[in-house]
Amino acid sequence: MPIRKVMKANEAAAWAAKLAKPKVIAAFPITPSTLVPEKISEFVADGELDAEFIKVESEHSAISACVGASAAGVRTFTATASQGLALMHEILFIAAGMRLPIVIAVGNRALSAPINIWNDWQDTISERDTGWLQFYAENNQEALDLILIAYKVAENEKVLLPAMVGFDAFILTHTVEPVEIPDQELVDEFLGEYEPKYAYLDPSRPITQGTLAFPAHYMEARYTVWEANENARKVIDEAFAEFEKRFGRKYQKIEEYRTDDAEIIFVTMGSLAGTVKEYVDHLREQGIKVGAAKMTVYRPFPIEEVRALAKKAKVIALLEKNITFSVGGALFQDFSRALINESEKPKIVDFILGLGGRDVTFRDLDEALAIAQKALNGEAVDEVNWIGLRKEIL
C-alpha cells in the first residue's frame, strides 16, 4: 500500500530518487536544494538506498560524475539550483549530446546578481537550449511523481535525453504537504531496471564515447538531439498514461483549468499554477470568463497543445517568473513560435512577475487581468508588462 507522509518537496525529490534506485548519485549542496542530498545521504547511510553517493566538490563535478557514471551504464541522479545549475551549464549540453538519461531535481531559484536564494524559474529557463527535457511541479506530490516520469521518458530508447524537474524554491522546497509515496514494487514495474543499449564502459566490449566531430558529422549529431526531443512528445504522453494507470494521478503536458468558455486564459508554470487556479475561481464567481493553464512540460515545448489551447481564448496572458532580456519571458517566445503561422490566433500578453521570490498576490493578478482585459477589448497594451514592480525605488 502506498503511504502518505507530510513532507517538503526536497524530501519528495529524495524519495523519488530512492524509489528510482539510481546506482550513482553525485551532488553538492546549494540552497534551496540542500535537503535533497542530505536526505539521500540518510537513505544511503541507513542502507535504504543501495547507491554510491559521490560528495563532490562542486556542481560542475556533480554533473561530470553523473556523465561518467551514466556513460558507464548506470542510472544516476543529482539535485541543484540556481548558480549550481549555471555552473553545470557546459556539461548539460554534453549530457544531452551524449544522450545520457541523467535526472536532476532543481529547486527553482533566482540567479545572481544580486544574489538571491528565493524562487523564480530563471535557472532552468536559462538551460532551455541544452537539449534537456524540462518538467515543472505545481506541488510536492508532482515533484515526486515527475521525477519518476522523467526517468521513464529519459531512458526510453527513442528519447535517451537527460531531464530536469523543477519545483519552486521555498514555496515548495521548504513547505510541507501530504505526499503519497508509491509502492516500491509498482515503481519497479513502472521504471524497470535501466539497461543501457549504447552507453557503457565495459572492457569486454570497448567503445569510445565523447568523440570529436568534424563539420562532416557535428550537425547530424545535433539533429539527433532535436529528433529525440521530437520523439519525447509522444513518449511523454505514453509515460503520463502509464503513470495514471498504475498510480492514479493524471498528468498532461498542459493542464487546463476552466478554459472551455474562457476569453482570457492565464498560462503559467510551477507552484504559481495553484495560485492562478484559485484566482480563476475567484473571478468566475464574479462572472468573468477566465481560465488557467499549467505547463507541466516545458521542453519539448508542447506546440500542438499550445495551439489547441489558443483556439479556446481571445487573450493568452502569460505569467512568467523569468526574463529574456529585450524580448520578454521565455514563454512569450515559445507561444509566438507555436502560433505565428496559425490563421486565427489570440492576442498574447506577457507578464513578468514574482522574480527573486516576490510573492504573487491576487492584487498582482488583478493588475495583469486589467491589462489582459484591455487587450480583450481591442485597446493597445504593452506586449511585455512587469507586474508588482516597485517603481518608487528604481
Place this chain on the structure above:
Amino acid sequence: MAVRKPPITTREYWAPGHAACAGCGCATALRLATKAFSEAMEEKYGDPNAFAIAQATGCMEVVSAVFPYTAWKAPWLHVAFENAAAAASGVEAAWKKLGRKGKILAIGGDGGTADIGMQALSGMLERWHNVVYLMYDNEAYMNTGIQRSSSTPYGAWTTTSPPGKYSIGEDKPKKWVALIAAAHQVPYVATASIGNPFDFVKKMKKAAKVDGPAFVQVQCTCPTGWKSPLEKGVEIARLAIETGVWPLFEIENGDIWNIKIQAPGGGAKVKREGGRVVAIEFKKPIEEYLKLQGRFKHLFKQPEAIDVMREQIKAMWRTIGVEVTLPKPEE
C-alpha cells in the same frame, strides 16, 4: 632458438592510426601508460583489459577520437576540458556498483590538469576514488596552439609568453602539480619522463596497483610547441633528467618527508644520507637541454635569464629536500 620476452606487453590500447604530430612525445607516453596499466591489471585482477579511460580535452583527445574513428582499444570517455577527474570519479563509482573489477585511468594534459582541471583533480584525490590520474606534461596548451600554462617553465617561449623588449618569455616558475597531489596524502604520487620509459612503466604499474587514488606527472616532449627536432624527443627528455630540470621522484601516502628521489644519471654525483638523496651535483649544464629547443633560443642572448632558471630549479629541488649544484657550461 630462444625467444626473448618483450620488456612490455605487445598488447596495444593506443592503436596506430591516431593523428598525433610526428615525433609526439605524449603519444609515446599514452602508449606506454596503457601498456603498463594492462600489465598491472593482468597481475592484479587476472584481466589485462580491466580498465577504462576518462580523458580531458586536449591534444591526445582530439588526435585519438575523431568520429567515426577511434585509436582506443579500451573503453574510453571524453567529457570536457576540466573534468577528466570528475568524470573518472563517476565511472569508478558506477563500476563499483556494477561489481566490475578494475581501475580507471584519467588522463589530462598540463592545461587540463594544472589549470582548469585543478579543482576536479583535487576533489577526485580527496574523495579517494580508485583512479590513476596521468598528467601528460608538455608544458603548454599545445592543443590550442602553444599558449602558456601554469606548467610552462620559466623562460619558455609560447604564443602568450613571447619574448620581447619587456619580456623574457614565461616569467613565472613552473607549477609542480605532483607536489600538490601529494598534499592530498594519497597512496601514490610520482613524476616520470618519456626520457626514462622503463621507469615510467614501472611507476604506472605501481600507480595502477595501489588501492585508492594515484597521480603520475610525466614530462613528454612536443616538437611542435618546443620547436625541437622530431627525432630527438626522448633524448631531450633524458637531458631534462640529467641536467636537473626534471626531477624523478615518488611520494607514497603523502609522506613528503620520505620522498624517493631517483639518481638522474648523466654523470651526476648523488649524495645520500641514510639512504635518502640529500644533494646532487649535476655534471651537464641545463644549456644542453635548452639548446635543443627553439622555445628557449632567445635565452642564449641573455645568459642571466638562464641563471635565473638555474636558481628556480635549485629552489624547486630544495622544496623536495635536495641541494643541487647546477654547472654553467664551460666557457
